[in-house]
Amino acid sequence: MIDPDEFDSTLRKFIQAPKFLPFVVELDDGRRILIRHPALAFGGGMAGFIDSEDGALVDFSHKHVKGFALQNQEIGA
Numbered sequence: 001m002i003d004p005d006e007f008d009s010t011l012r013k014f015i016q017a018p019k020f021l022p023f024v025v026e027l028d029d030g031r032r033i034l035i036r037h038p039a040l041a042f043g044g045g046m047a048g049f050i051d052s053e054d055g056a057l058v059d060f061s062h063k064h065v066k067g068f069a070l071q072n073q074e075i076g077a
Contacts (some may be wrong), residue, residue, distance in 0.1 A: 015053030
């Protein structure tokens with residue numbers, strides 16, 4: 001689990017990078033969520049977006065996040 005403030009600041013860093021790069025959120029159950037676009041709503045340790053591939057709502061909480069990484073990197077790298 002990641003602290004809610006750390007969760008928000010990490011997402012902000014990825015979203016506001018000068019050049020957006022897709023990134024992955026790894027959950028504590030091993031699932032990985034690919035963030036393909038910077039259109040992501042977040043705050044207070046919660047985040048959500050509409051997946052551009054299938055139109056599904058994807059949401060996740062700081063309580064279940066193990067880590068973040070650029071799409072082609074390992075978590076914690």
